[in-house]
Amino acid sequence: xxxxxxxxxxxxxxxxxxxxxxxxxxxxxxxxxxxxxxxxxxxxxxxxxxxxxxxxxxxxxxxxxxxxxxxxxxxxxxxxxxxxxxxxxxxxxxxxxxxxxxxxxxxxxxxxxxxxxxxxxxxxxxxxxxxxxxxxxxxxxxxxxxxxxxxx
Amino acid sequence: xxxxxxxxxxxxxxxxxxxxxxxxxxxxxxxxxxxxxxxxxxxxxxxxxxxxxxxxxxxxxxxx
Numbered sequence: 001x002x003x004x005x006x007x008x009x010x011x012x013x014x015x016x017x018x019x020x021x022x023x024x025x026x027x028x029x030x031x032x033x034x035x036x037x038x039x040x041x042x043x044x045x046x047x048x049x050x051x052x053x054x055x056x057x058x059x060x061x062x063x064x065x066x067x068x069x070x071x072x073x074x075x076x077x078x079x080x081x082x083x084x085x086x087x088x089x090x091x092x093x094x095x096x097x098x099x100x101x102x103x104x105x106x107x108x109x110x111x112x113x114x115x116x117x118x119x120x121x122x123x124x125x126x127x128x129x130x131x132x133x134x135x136x137x138x139x140x141x142x143x144x145x146x147x148x149x150x151x152x
Numbered sequence: 153x154x155x156x157x158x159x160x161x162x163x164x165x166x167x168x169x170x171x172x173x174x175x176x177x178x179x180x181x182x183x184x185x186x187x188x189x190x191x192x193x194x195x196x197x198x199x200x201x202x203x204x205x206x207x208x209x210x211x212x213x214x215x216x
Contacts, residue, residue: 053157057156057157060155061155061156061157061158062155062156062157063156063188063189068188068191069188069189069191069192069195070191071191071194072191072194072195072198075194075197075198075201078198078202079201079202079205088202106168106203107167107199107200107202107203107204108203110203110204112168113168113169127168128164128165128168128169131164131167131168132160132161132164132165135160135164135167135196135199136160136164138199139192139195139196139199142195142199143195
């Protein structure tokens, strides 16, 4: 299914962006299905994820002093800052593939975890665990880049 | 007593599904006492919001 073929049905949609994103969403799902068929999709591949998360917490479950979340200021100010989006982008790229993919499907594409798990044929619980890890990593990465840039 | 690591699990979860009454209560209690987790909670919400700005209009939330 391509954008050209779908052109006829565009008239009724609310906007061009919605339309393009709708297609993009299916493109990504198609790609995932193909990968799964070829056995490349391994949602549980990066087990040392756990290490990256443990670096933020002490054994007791409290934040490590050097990893305690700091204020990022007003969300609006961040969204209007080009620097913020550059950091966001760089941190997305730095995420392990499976974490980046699942985060994109959930937060950028707006799929529900139920939809994601149906596509990937994994348990929903697994999805939540992966998203939790992805968010913790992303927040640590963005915090570093965003607050550093802020100070300079 | 819930620790920060477990609290972040609930903060993440609430971006993906509604929390149960028990989960909401434990999270709220923890957040009342823990400034670092309040920041983390804001950050997860901000990440969610960032995705919505970046992404499609037709997300999983029903129109108001």
